[in-house]
Amino acid sequence: MKAKKDKTLWQCSKCEFVSPKWAGQCANCGGWNCLAEKIESPQASRAAPAGNAKQTLKAAEFVTLENVRIPSGLAESDRVLGGGFFPDSICLLAGAPGVGKSTLALQWCQHICESGKRC
Secondary structure, three states: OOOOOOEEEEEEOOOOOEEOOOOOEOOOOOOEOOEEEEEEOHHHHHOOOOOOOOOOOOHHHOOOHHHOOEOOOOHHHHHHOOOOEOOOOOOOOOOOOOOOHHHHHHHHHHHHHHOOOOO
């Protein structure tokens, strides 16, 4: 018998996927009729696992995102982008036809490639 605050979850017997409610088919692996009831007590879920103590970091140990940004080559673009592009990021450039989206994108690419990076 479960206590009033216990939480009922449904776990797949094939892939260990956990769902908050029962379904005939596992949403992760697609297996049929493989979800079994799993009761989780609040005390067990709140307890931190042994050996996973959180460590505190000093402010000087944090990596600032300003050091990671790639300048666009245009001062106004860098201001709008918060200092430049993030590596491996996507920037959506939108506007009406003829306002210069392609020209701006080509200028960005030229500057980034001239600085030795790929774009």
